[in-house]
Every structure is written in structure tokens, then in C-alpha cells.
Amino acid sequence: MPYKVLIIPGDGIGPEVVDAALYVIKAAAERFGVELEMKMAEAGDVALRKYGVAMPQETLKLADAADIIFKGPIGESAYDVTSLIRMRYTLYANIRPVKNLPGVPALKEIDCVFVRENVEDVYVGAEYRVGGVAIALKIITEEGTRRIARVAKRYAEMRRRKVTVVHKANVLRVVDGLFRDVALEELRELEVDQMYVDAAAMELVRNPARFDVVLTTNQYGDILTDLAAQVAGGIGLAPSGNIGDAKAMFEPVHGAAFDIAGKGIANPIAAILSGAMMFEWIGRKEAADAIRFAVEKSIEKDVKTPDIGGRNTTLEVGKYISSIVSG
Numbered sequence: 001m002p003y004k005v006l007i008i009p010g011d012g013i014g015p016e017v018v019d020a021a022l023y024v025i026k027a028a029a030e031r032f033g034v035e036l037e038m039k040m041a042e043a044g045d046v047a048l049r050k051y052g053v054a055m056p057q058e059t060l061k062l063a064d065a066a067d068i069i070f071k072g073p074i075g076e077s078a079y080d081v082t083s084l085i086r087m088r089y090t091l092y093a094n095i096r097p098v099k100n101l102p103g104v105p106a107l108k109e110i111d112c113v114f115v116r117e118n119v120e121d122v123y124v125g126a127e128y129r130v131g132g133v134a135i136a137l138k139i140i141t142e143e144g145t146r147r148i149a150r151v152a153k154r155y156a157e158m159r160r161r162k163v164t165v166v167h168k169a170n171v172l173r174v175v176d177g178l179f180r181d182v183a184l185e186e187l188r189e190l191e192v193d194q195m196y197v198d199a200a201a202m203e204l205v206r207n208p209a210r211f212d213v214v215l216t217t218n219q220y221g222d223i224l225t226d227l228a229a230q231v232a233g234g235i236g237l238a239p240s241g242n243i244g245d246a247k248a249m250f251e252p253v254h255g256a257a258f259d260i261a262g263k264g265i266a267n268p269i270a271a272i273l274s275g276a277m278m279f280e281w282i283g284r285k286e287a288a289d290a291i292r293f294a295v296e297k298s299i300e301k302d303v304k305t306p307d308i309g310g311r312n313t314t315l316e317v318g319k320y321i322s323s324i325v326s327g
């Protein structure tokens, strides 16, 4: 049975990086005999302008039927597309590995995985305006925390068995307090430490090598992973997976980057490495490894985009990496 993959190119640089990544995904699927049934659909600012809704019914229907969604970044309507997909399919674990790539100038050595809770916190969309007062509810549940802590535990067991729980329980004593207490209980068999989110931001710049698995809530994870990506060499290199029990979505960490859209200079590596995570999720590690090897080869051979010191276009990089994957 082929895996049903829905491709959503998205906004800004989305169509460019997704196009480049598709060359690589198709090459890996062909080489390793992975059957993918791919369909394309519109969503985001482009769809909003065209149809008056950011997430058209047709796209939603295709997403419902898909096993995997592979998505580019969404612009102003990100909440109506990205958050909707995460919530609708309970993709509760946002996995964001951050690791230096050989040959890419970086601020520091870093090799960690962020396990970010993905369907709770202030991002549930419970916002209200009462006259001159604006209120947003921060929702953290025991069940949701246990679930995400178990994911962090699995990652830690495959790595250096160390988890840092990041929160702000000294101020948000009830909500972040619950997250901290439940997470620590779930992780008691491992080496665990905890850190306030402000201190974690500082440590990620000062001594990022100290982190192995970072377990945190939705909003802190959103912010810290951009920071960590920059430490590793740039946001154009950072992949992510949104994982649920039955479905998953893979996407680059970066946004629509309208400032460089249409110029052919966006780095497709974040999208390509998100493709590698997709193969890993379906249990085809050999395809994921081949993609990662090819990405490193492209950098070694100086086939790279300007953000990491190269002169190639988005598509040239994608095609080069796909040719290495094909062997």
C-alpha cells in the first residue's frame, strides 16, 4: 500500500523550497522502493486571496485522507493552516533536531533535539477581548504533558539519555508547574535537569553543547528552536516533524520569508531534511540517511545557496542533492 502524501507548497519561498525538496523525495522513494502517492493542494495566503479561505474544503478533504502532509511555510494565515492541521489531527509532538552541518559556519557546536508540545499552551486559540483588556488562555493538561514527556523519553533513550525540561514555573506556578512536575515524573529513570526558559535561551547561546533532548511547551519551543537553528548555522537548514499517533506533517522550521521569495535564493535544505524525517517516520531510515549524506555532499562540493556562502539557486541545490541520492 502506498503512503498517501499531501503536498502543500505554501507561501513566500514555500513553493520554491518544496519544489526542490520534491526532486530529492522522489529520488529517494525511487531508489529505495518506497511507494508514495503524492497529491498537491493549495493552502495559506495564496488560497485566501483566491478562494477567500486559507484552508479550502478540498485541501482539508485531501489532508483528512492523507497519511502524511509535507508542507512549505505559510505566511499571514499560518494559524488557519499550520495550527489547524496540528490541532485537527492531534499532531502533539513537534520534533526539531538541531545539529551543525560540516562546512557550514556556525555560532557554536550543537547537537540536540527539541521535543515541543504542539497542541496546547497559549496556541490553542482561546483569545478574548473584553473592552480594553485582551485575554489569552494558557492550557496545559496532565495527559498532554505525559504524552509529550514520553516522546522526549524515547528520543533520549536513542541518544545520550539526558533531558532538559524547559519551563517558567517560578512565575507561572500552576500551568508551568504542572508541566514541570508531570514531565519530571515521567522522566525519572533518565538524567534530567530543568531550566527556566530565559536561562535556556542564554545557555543555548553560551553553551549549547550541554543540551541533548530539550522538552518544552508549545510557545517556548516555538521561540527557542529559531534561536537554536541560528546557533547551528541558520534557519534555512532546520527541519521539523509534527507527529501524532496516526498521521504526521513535515515542514521546514523557517517561515515564508517574503523578503527573498521569488528570487531563487532560498535554502531548500530545511525542507529537504524535513523529507528525510518523513522517511524516518515511515521506518525507512536508509532513505533518510541517503538524503542526509547527499545534503552534506552538496555543502562539501560547494553547491549551496547564498545564505550559507554559496552561489547556487534553490533548484540547483535540490537537483544536485537528488542526483547524489539517486546514486
Ligand code: ATP
Pocket: 013, 017, 073, 074, 075, 078, 235, 236, 237, 253, 254, 255, 256, 257, 258, 259, 260, 265, 266, 267, 268, 270, 307
Ligand atoms: P514567520 O513569521 O512565518 O516565522 P518570517 O518570514 O518572518 O516568517 P523566517 O522566514 O522564519 O521569518 O526567517 C527570517 C529571515 O530568515 C527571512 O526573512 C529570510 O531572510 C531568512 N530565511 C528564512 N528562511 C530561509 C531560507 N530557507 N533560506 C534563506 N534564508 C531564509
